[in-house]
Amino acid sequence: MDNVDRRIIAALRTNGRVTYADLGRQVGLSASAVHERVGKLETAGVITGYHAVVDPTLVGLGVTALVSIHPTDTADDEDVAAELAELPEVESCYRVAGDEAFVVKVRVATVDALELSLGRLRRIKGVARTRSTVVLSTRFEGRPNVSDVDEPADGNAG
Amino acid sequence: MDNVDRRIIAALRTNGRVTYADLGRQVGLSASAVHERVGKLETAGVITGYHAVVDPTLVGLGVTALVSIHPTDTADDEDVAAELAELPEVESCYRVAGDEAFVVKVRVATVDALELSLGRLRRIKGVARTRSTVVLSTRFEGRPNVSDVDEPADGNAG
DNA sequence: ACTGAAAGTCTATGTCT
DNA sequence: AGACATAGACTTTCAGT
Numbered sequence: 232m233d234n235v236d237r238r239i240i241a242a243l244r245t246n247g248r249v250t251y252a253d254l255g256r257q258v259g260l261s262a263s264a265v266h267e268r269v270g271k272l273e274t275a276g277v278i279t280g281y282h283a284v285v286d287p288t289l290v291g292l293g294v295t296a297l298v299s300i301h302p303t304d305t306a307d308d309e310d311v312a313a314e315l316a317e318l319p320e321v322e323s324c325y326r327v328a329g330d331e332a333f334v335v336k337v338r339v340a341t342v343d344a345l346e347l348s349l350g351r352l353r354r355i356k357g358v359a360r361t362r363s364t365v366v367l368s369t370r371f372e373g374r375p376n377v378s379d380v381d382e383p384a385d386g387n388a389g
Numbered sequence: 390m391d392n393v394d395r396r397i398i399a400a401l402r403t404n405g406r407v408t409y410a411d412l413g414r415q416v417g418l419s420a421s422a423v424h425e426r427v428g429k430l431e432t433a434g435v436i437t438g439y440h441a442v443v444d445p446t447l448v449g450l451g452v453t454a455l456v457s458i459h460p461t462d463t464a465d466d467e468d469v470a471a472e473l474a475e476l477p478e479v480e481s482c483y484r485v486a487g488d489e490a491f492v493v494k495v496r497v498a499t500v501d502a503l504e505l506s507l508g509r510l511r512r513i514k515g516v517a518r519t520r521s522t523v524v525l526s527t528r529f530e531g532r533p534n535v536s537d538v539d540e541p542a543d544g545n546a547g
Numbered sequence: 548a549c550t551g552a553a554a555g556t557c558t559a560t561g562t563c564t
Numbered sequence: 565a566g567a568c569a570t571a572g573a574c575t576t577t578c579a580g581t
Contacts (some may be wrong), residue, residue: 246440247441254558264565282401282405322530334524365485
């Protein structure tokens with residue numbers, strides 16, 4: 232993982248559909264060299280995928296909520312996580328430190344759908360109670376944190 | 390927005406680097422037709438971008454925290470949001486209903502860096518206090534919610 | 548809105564340095 | 565690890581329906 236890799240990653244986080252040829256121009260390598268590096272980054276699990284991002288309101292998912300999930304005394308984390316994964320409206324799922332077991336992000340069409348979803352969440356074995364925070368607006372989301380990538384490539388491959 | 394569009398979106402959410410030729414095969418259209426549809430979805434703002442997703446631990450960002458930001462009585466939401474946007478470690482920022490003004494997701498390298506980041510957050514004008522929840526593990530994140538897309542295309546363009 | 552064709556570009560692989 | 569060559573695939577545009 233040298234600076235060239237970091238710049239490739241930054242470029243792909245910014246534009247996941249950039250061509251290898253373009254990437255090569257950006258980092259000063261041939262397309263085939265970039266192709267090889269990206270392949271290795273994918274194989275190594277550094278790059279886990281490429282995804283289109285969609286405006287949720289324009290696809291009928293205008294209601295977002297952050298839901299804290301408090302476990303029962305006898306709850307099994309893995310079982311709870313597995314059941315959360317079954318619910319398509321649960322977009323993200325974090326196991327957290329503190330009173331709650333999980334914090335999940337739920338995305339649904341309407342507040343009615345949110346109510347139904349919360350009902351499903353509460354019915355999961357191991358869930359004692361939930362606490363919902365409705366998102367009024369998403370200022371930004373999933374921004375790439377590309378701190379130290381602006382430097383020129385150093386050429387010293389790792 | 391017909392079923393074909395929804396299937397195209399679902400495919401691009403799953404694999405943002407899929408080719409138009411492939412997409413065409415998946416939805417039963419020519420590559421040029423798909424190209425045109427995707428262009429329209431982008432122009433309409435339905436598809437807002439394409440991004441590579443990276444394993445945070447493998448790029449030196451192993452510590453994630455969800456931070457509730459409680460405002461002062463005189464806080465200006467927009468100013469606070471603008472200042473949050475300046476901090477690269479703040480990956481997502483939600484304006485929420487309830488006691489807190491914002492919930493943000495912070496991604497940093499170490500707990501020391503988290504402490505520094507929380508200091509920066511608290512120093513923002515309009516921030517009264519913060520409440521941090523450290524993420525122990527991310528079970529899944531940003532999953533596509535593609536509910537009603539498995540049906541065959543109906544061919545009735547909107 | 549879609550198809551099909553055509554020109555240019557890119558990918559993916561192999562060889563060589 | 566990367567450059568270069570290349571065959572096949574893909575993109576992008578345009579005329580036609």
